[in-house]
Amino acid sequence: MTIDLESVRAIDVHVHAEVSCHDPEDPVMAEFFDAASAYFKMPRERPKLPEIAALYREKRIAFCLFTVDCESNLGARRVSNYEVADFAAENADICIPFASIDPHKGKLGAREARDLVENHGVRGFKFHHILQGIDPADRVAWPLYEVIAEYGLPAIFHTGHSGIGTGMRGGGGLRLKYGQPILVDDVAADFPDMKIILAHPSWPWTDESLSMALHKTNVFIDLSGWSPKYFPPQVVRYANGQLRDKVMFGSDFPVIHPDRWIDAARDAGFREDVLPGIMKNNAARVLGLA
Incomplete structure (x- = not known):
């Protein structure tokens, strides 16, 4: 079964799997979740994968699902990429599996990436270099990037301020410089x-x-993590113009509920003829669904 684009009204390219269905919550990540819940004014309990799928199926929104592997930097056990991939396979009508591999894992990480793509249906990758404590252009990541490029898959890179770590002593030891686009x-x-x-x-x-998305044909932007009513004005201006085919909907769920994002987007100043691309069509092309 694959996603029927006619049956979904949107594609959310940024949804987090923060807790496993099989393993207890990692105590290191628990401290970061406590702080994030206070910062984002969100419930502390994190939804498990079946709850996420049920919500998105009810809303008729397809979604990209991923964990964040920051095992080397934080010593926090990740949710298994294989659990995410297996769950997505069981919910292939609505869920698109992405994987996250700590760039510090080098060639071993590249081996995992290839296995996930070839044998487990993974369709993209997620990096959060602030949590992973590494420059995105550190050459240790090159073997991993080579695998992703070989298959022509998308990779999501966290950029900008990190809500994770905000309000913690020393920002939880996280360095914002690694989020510079x-x-x-x-x-x-x-x-x-x-x-x-x-x-x-x-x-x-x-x-x-914005400059990078203008300059390079392989660079796109997802608009997750912020309510559209708080977007810097140039984001809306470029989305309505030169980058109309380059920007796409992402919620950052569970930080932001998709309904909240969509409701705010209607009043953010996006042109009516641009919204279908932002909500679904641009992501469908980037993800190879259209």
Whole structure:
């Protein structure tokens, strides 16, 4: 079974699997979840995968699902990529599996990536270099990027401020510099066959993301993590113009409920003829669904 584009009204390219159905919540991540819940004013209990699928199926929204592997930097056990992939296979009418592999894992990480793509149906990858504590252009990640590029798959790169760690002592030890979008520019230049999605409005470096998406055919932007009513004005301006085919809907669920994002987007200033691309059509092309 595959996603029927006619039956869904949107594609959310940014949904987190934060807790396993089989394993207890990791105690290291629990501290970050506590702080994030306070910062985002969201419930502390994280939804499990069946709850996420039920919500999105009810809303008729397809979604990309991923964990974040930050095992090397934080010592926090990730939710297994294989659990995410197996769950997506059981919910293939609505769920698109992405994987997350810590770039520090180098060639071993590249082996896992190839297995996930070839044998488990993974359709993309997610990086959060602030949590992973590494420059996106660190050459240790090149073997992993080479696999992603070989299959022409998309990779989502967190950019901008990190809500995770905000309000914690020393920001939880996280370094915001690794979220600067221009650090991904070397990756985009050296791997033109990898579709790069710069996640979030990238504040306080918003203009860097817009520039990169204008400059490079393989760079796109997802608008997750912020309510559209708070978007910097240039995001809406470029989405209505030169980047109308390059920006796409992402919620950052469970941080932001998809309904909340969609409701705010209607009043954010996006042109009516642009919204279908943002909500579904641009993502369908980038994900290879159309």
